[in-house]
Amino acid sequence: MSRFKYCPQCASPLMSASHGDVHRLACPDPNCGYVHWDNPVPVVAAIVEHEGEIVLARNALWPPHMFALITGFLEKHDPDPAAGVLREVEEELGLRGRIAEFIGFYPFERMNQIIIAYHVVAEGTIRLNEELVEYKKLPAEQIRPWPAGTGYAVRDWLLRKGVAPLPFDRGMMRKPRNWHAIDDFVLTGGQPSAEELRSLHAIGVETVINLALSTSEYALPDERAVVEALGMNYVHIPVIWETPTLADFEQFCAAMDAAKGRTVFIHCAENKRVSSFLYLYRVLRLGLSKTEAEQDLGAVWTPEAQWLAYIEALSA
Numbered sequence: 001m002s003r004f005k006y007c008p009q010c011a012s013p014l015m016s017a018s019h020g021d022v023h024r025l026a027c028p029d030p031n032c033g034y035v036h037w038d039n040p041v042p043v044v045a046a047i048v049e050h051e052g053e054i055v056l057a058r059n060a061l062w063p064p065h066m067f068a069l070i071t072g073f074l075e076k077h078d079p080d081p082a083a084g085v086l087r088e089v090e091e092e093l094g095l096r097g098r099i100a101e102f103i104g105f106y107p108f109e110r111m112n113q114i115i116i117a118y119h120v121v122a123e124g125t126i127r128l129n130e131e132l133v134e135y136k137k138l139p140a141e142q143i144r145p146w147p148a149g150t151g152y153a154v155r156d157w158l159l160r161k162g163v164a165p166l167p168f169d170r171g172m173m174r175k176p177r178n179w180h181a182i183d184d185f186v187l188t189g190g191q192p193s194a195e196e197l198r199s200l201h202a203i204g205v206e207t208v209i210n211l212a213l214s215t216s217e218y219a220l221p222d223e224r225a226v227v228e229a230l231g232m233n234y235v236h237i238p239v240i241w242e243t244p245t246l247a248d249f250e251q252f253c254a255a256m257d258a259a260k261g262r263t264v265f266i267h268c269a270e271n272k273r274v275s276s277f278l279y280l281y282r283v284l285r286l287g288l289s290k291t292e293a294e295q296d297l298g299a300v301w302t303p304e305a306q307w308l309a310y311i312e313a314l315s316a
């Protein structure tokens with residue numbers, strides 16, 4: 001999402017315009033013609049190996065206990081990304097490094113970045129610059145990857161080294177809007193981004209059930225393709241917000257029954273349809289008490305008139 005408001009060439013207010021299939025911010029003045037393409041920004045990242053261990057560092061702006069790789073923006077004068085990552089390692093840790101291996105490219109959609117990740121072997125004495133407040137060193141096999149951004153590079157690197165990575169750290173995952181976990185196997189939320197779908201796959205989700213319409217404001221252009229490319233099952237039951245039907249609920253029950261014993265992520269646009277359907281499913285199919293099921297429903301929202309009527313009609 002771009003926060004640009006004005007044309008950087010002529011200061012006219014930017015407007016949304018269609019370029020091919022994509023809406024972009026553009027200058028309405030035909031004499032100017034500026035288009036805000038909003039291309040991803042290249043970021044270099046290093047798994048720094050120092051005296052046989054991996055260095056993880058905490059940025060001054062991050063919460064306690066949150067450590068990650070050394071990263072930085074590629075600079076205009078970097079001869080290439082490998083030189084850029086060595087410059088970052090020297091600036092941030094005060095270490096001289098050499099590239100041991102290129103790990104891969106990783107999209108970081110939320111930040112509109114493309115991460116270029118390397119394994120860097122470094123020597124010297126660690127001296128943090130002002131961006132970092134603390135660091136820790138761990139043997140590779142003790143690193144718990146995180147399901148976002150550079151965490152995927154860590155996981156791939158460990159696998160390539162023949163080290164079985166520890167499970168992803170759920171605590172460090174970026175969760176979809178209106179997130180609510182019923183238990184370890186039934187996870188719910190509003191519309192996830194493609195990056196959040198990758199995170200859900202990383203923490204073990206096998207089936208994604210979507211109750212939103214593909215025309216919903218937050219919908220992904222082709223959610224099925226994204227989900228299936230990650231190797232997860234995708235079930236789409238478009239439920240019209242104004243007129244949920246009994247057939248919708250029956251399809252939902254069939255999808256939930258089929259996913260039994262697997263980790264499932266169920267979403268709609270804002271988790272309102274999902275929490276209502278799940279309430280009904282747990283009461284009617286699983287025999288949960290209404291009081292217990294209401295706690296999870298109430299944690300997401302208080303259903304408004306037509307949904308209350310729907311819930312009462314089905315659960316009466």
Ligand SMILES: [Zn+2]
Pocket residue numbers: 007008009010011012027028029032033034
């Ligand atoms: Zn302009």
